[in-house]
Amino acid sequence: MRVRLQREDFDVAAEVARLTRGRTDVGAVATFTGICRGSEAGGEIAAMTLEHYPGMAEAEIMRHVEEAQARWPLLGVTVIHRYGRLVPGDNIVLVATAAAHRQEAFAAAEFLMDYLKTRAPFWKREERAEGGAWVAAKEADDAALERWARPARPAAAE
Amino acid sequence: MKILYFAWVRERVGKPEEELDLPAGVRTVAELMGWLAGRGEEYAHAFENPKVIRAAIDRTHVRPDAALAGAREIAFFPPMTGG
Numbered sequence: 001m002r003v004r005l006q007r008e009d010f011d012v013a014a015e016v017a018r019l020t021r022g023r024t025d026v027g028a029v030a031t032f033t034g035i036c037r038g039s040e041a042g043g044e045i046a047a048m049t050l051e052h053y054p055g056m057a058e059a060e061i062m063r064h065v066e067e068a069q070a071r072w073p074l075l076g077v078t079v080i081h082r083y084g085r086l087v088p089g090d091n092i093v094l095v096a097t098a099a100a101h102r103q104e105a106f107a108a109a110e111f112l113m114d115y116l117k118t119r120a121p122f123w124k125r126e127e128r129a130e131g132g133a134w135v136a137a138k139e140a141d142d143a144a145l146e147r148w149a150r151p152a153r154p155a156a157a158e
Numbered sequence: 159m160k161i162l163y164f165a166w167v168r169e170r171v172g173k174p175e176e177e178l179d180l181p182a183g184v185r186t187v188a189e190l191m192g193w194l195a196g197r198g199e200e201y202a203h204a205f206e207n208p209k210v211i212r213a214a215i216d217r218t219h220v221r222p223d224a225a226l227a228g229a230r231e232i233a234f235f236p237p238m239t240g241g
Contacts, residue, residue: 034241050240051165053233056217057240081240093241113241119219121233122240123165134166137237 001069001077003061005052007084010094019076019098026075030105031096032113038088046127050083050092053121057081064115068097071111072104079112081122111148117141159226161194163204164235167211170204180226187213188222190232204234212237 002018004010012033020026036048065077076098086092095112099105116122124135162175184193188208195205205211213220214233226232 052240053162053164053214053217053235056214056233059217060219116241118238120240121164121214121235121238123236124239125165134236135239137239 001062001065002079003058003065004078004080005054005057006080006082009082009091010080012091012094012096015078015080015094015096019078019096023075025100026098027100028102028105029096029098030102030109031094032109033091034093034113036086036088036090036092040126043128043130045088046129047085047087048127049085049125051123051125052081052083056121060120061116064112064119067115068108068111072099072108074099074104074108077108077112079116081116081120083122114141114144114148118145159229160231162231162233164233166236167204167234170200172200185226186222187215187220187224187226187232190226191222191234194234210236 012031016029016031019029038045061079061081065079068074068077074097078094078096080094082092093116095109097105097108099108118137118141125132126135159180160175160177163171163173168174180190181193184190191205191208191211194201208222211234213222215224215226215229216231
């Protein structure tokens with residue numbers, strides 16, 4: 001598994017290739033890319049700055065990758081989260097999961113994103129024409145996290 | 159003890175981190191927030207609504223009733239908005 005925090009952009013195709021290169025057991029790779037939007041709730045966003053807690057952010061993501069690996073038979077996981085100033089159209093986050101079958105790859109990617117949204121120590125600050133403001137946490141994100149509260153049985157055991 | 163602040167908690171306190179000697183009566187995260195709130199106007203502003211502030215001890219999420227004993231690093235921050 002690979003967890004990276006970086007200012008720089010990432011290359012989705014290169015990251016997928018890294019998960020599958022030289023192996024024939026991977027039958028599915030699911031990727032999620034989060035991208036900086038140019039508008040939110042009707043207002044235009046000029047840029048966004050992502051602050052993070054160095055040390056904890058890596059550790060927290062790593063814990064959730066391990067949790068995903070315990071729940072589903074994954075053959076590889078890559079999580080890349082950017083920090084610093086981003087403009088609309090820029091990549092923010094990549095979650096890529098490799099498995100033998102699509103169900104595990106999809107489920108693990110969704111699980112990891114729901115955790116990243118609410119538990120990974122990152123904070124977004126938007127720059128708008130009228131000034132800057134910290135993004136408020138969404139209740140919908142907490143609700144999305146709750147559906148994973150009951151431990152899922154690994155598909156391989158069923 | 160090393161105390162870190164992030165996002166608007168950091169902006170309101172006016173610094174990203176500091177080293178503080180805590181009084182003996184401050185034993186939990188909630189008590190620490192209460193004590194910090196009494197350190198001045200900027201702290202009072204940052205901790206005016208402790209219910210919305212999250213905390214981590216040694217880089218692990220904790221609840222307000224978590225004990226501070228043995229902690230090296232405590233962080234305070236708003237609900238997270240990553241991803």
